[in-house]
Amino acid sequence: MRKRWVILIMLLLFIVEGTIMPWLIPIDWIGRIVPQFTFIFVLYAALYAGRHTALLLGISFGLLQDLVFYGHLIGVHSFAMGLCGYLVGLLLAFKRIPMLTVLSIIGMACLLYDSVIYGIYRVFRITQDAYVVALMNHIMPSLFLQLAFALAFYIPVRRWFSGYSQKKQLDDAV
Amino acid sequence: MMRNKRLFILLIGLILFIAVMGFSLSDRKDLTWPEKFLNDTVGYVQQWFYKPAGYIAGLFEDIRSMRELHEENERLRMTVASYARDKIRYNALEQKNAELQEKLNFTEEQKNRNNYTYMIAQVVSVSPDAYNKTMKINLGSRHGVKENMAVVTEHGLIGLISSVSPFTSNVMPITELDGQSANAKWISATVEGNEEASFGIIESYNIENGQLLMTKIAEEDPLKEGDVVVTSGKGEVFPVGIVIGTVTSEQVGDFGLTRTAFIDPAAQFDKLSEVLVVKVPDAEGDAE
Known part of the structure; x- marks a missing residue:
């Protein structure tokens, strides 16, 4: 039940990323601040619903983005989102961690995600920029947007996932 | 054993993803029907959001x-x-x-x-x-x-x-143009008012200075700073005479045989x- 709502919200966020955000970002920062809201939700899913849910959500929403905005490659976001979601879930799922730690984990996962994407594009020669250029150009600026989004959604997300994680914990205990 | 199985699945997944990426990188003529269906459905929903957001943003701009x-x-x-x-x-x-x-x-x-x-x-x-x-x-x-x-x-x-x-x-x-990539696209270009004498190829975009790179300009070409560059239509697919931008600087190319020029794009790409x-x-x- 809860899960269905989460998927619906993620679909909505995916739409917002591509349609409303381009109008909200100041013109000088377009291309430098890149919204990745669905990915934040994948990370929350990894923390509060387990690594397999995160893997599945990451692969499917990443694939959605790859197919809808097919430019160079299919599978980049799918791979990166799935991988990051799974790793975070593997290390930290269902642990009781305070908010600041959660935010710093999300920040690090965002860095990893952007780096993986940069790495794939670099390997396939879509970009020739050095990593430092990419870091200063868009990875760091987008990190702040992602953190702000994660902070804004921290409390509602806890509520949406809470039923799920309690049930899961009970299952684990049994 | 359990660890091994997990590693195995991870590696299979990795190989699968690389295969898909390699396949999608090749010069595909047509999309498959699931892609088309997904594109159309998502596009249909997205248009309800993009245009109203644009109107509201435009309103502030107008004021x-x-x-x-x-x-x-x-x-x-x-x-x-x-x-x-x-x-x-x-x-x-x-x-x-x-x-x-x-x-x-x-x-x-x-x-x-x-x-x-x-x-x-x-x-x-x-x-x-x-x-x-x-x-x-x-x-x-x-x-x-x-x-x-x-x-x-x-x-x-x-x-x-x-x-x-x-x-x-x-x-x-055109900011995504890249002459070095696997299936690069080129746009043949010329100078407005001097269509017969000038010719070059718009090859890539430089993200650092925000300018397009025009290469393969002949040595005796009359192209100079401030010229308006337009499409030449030599490739038959492209129309003739569409403004690309203005020349900001030009120099001798990598091998000294041809010249290259930087072009400031005329169009706005955002919003x-x-x-x-x-x-x-x-x-x-x-x-x-």
Whole structure:
């Protein structure tokens, strides 16, 4: 039940990323601040619903983005989102961690995600920029947007996932 | 054992992903039907969001630019007057041209070569990815859009159609051009007012200074700073005479045989709401 709502919200966020955000970002920062809201939700899913849910959500929403905005490659976001979601879930799922730690984990996962994407594009020669250029150009600026989004959604997300994680914990205990 | 199984699945997944990426990188002619279906459905939903957001953003922009309105009005009035003058001249020249074509026995195809159709398309969404700024527009193969058609705004060229679904298509902005990539696209260009003497190829975009790189300019080419670069249409797919930008600097190329030039793009690539897809009459015949 809860899960269905989460998927619906993620679909909505995916739409917002591509349609409303381009109008909200100041013109000088377009291309430098890149919204990745669905990915934040994948990370929350990894923390509060387990690594397999995160893997599945990451692969499917990443694939959605790859197919809808097919430019160079299919599978980049799918791979990166799935991988990051799974790793975070593997290390930290269902642990009781305070908010600041959660935010710093999300920040690090965002860095990893952007780096993986940069790495794939670099390997396939879509970009020739050095990593430092990419870091200063868009990875760091987008990190702040992602953190702000994660902070804004921290409390509602806890509520949406809470039923799920309690049930899961009970299952684990049994 | 459990660890091994997990590692095994991870490796299989990795190989699968690399295979998919490699496949999608190749020069694909057409999308598969699930992709088309997904593109059209998502595009349909996205257009409910993009346009209203644009209206609201435009409203604030309008209030801000209210003060400059009078000035702009004055300037536009001047332009209209000069257009009216040119129009009379143009009509006479066109008539003369048609007459001469008739005398020289031009075929229908040759006569129609420059009769471009401009299709108005709404932008539906913009990709949230730093390395892939693909735009979606709400025209597709049902409306006659084909791959590699030029997409322009009133200021100049902004991109080309990269993939087509029945009701939507993806636009690759010219800021994504890259001569070094596996299936690179080039745009042949020339200088406005000097179409016969100048020629070069728009090859890539430099993200650091925000300029396009034009290469393979001959040594004796009269191209200089401040020239307006337009498409030459030598590739037959592209229309002739669409403004790309102005030359800001030029130097001798890597091997000293040809020259290269930096071009400041004329069009704005961000916050677009309407674009025009240019349909070249010839391209239709070629595609069959």
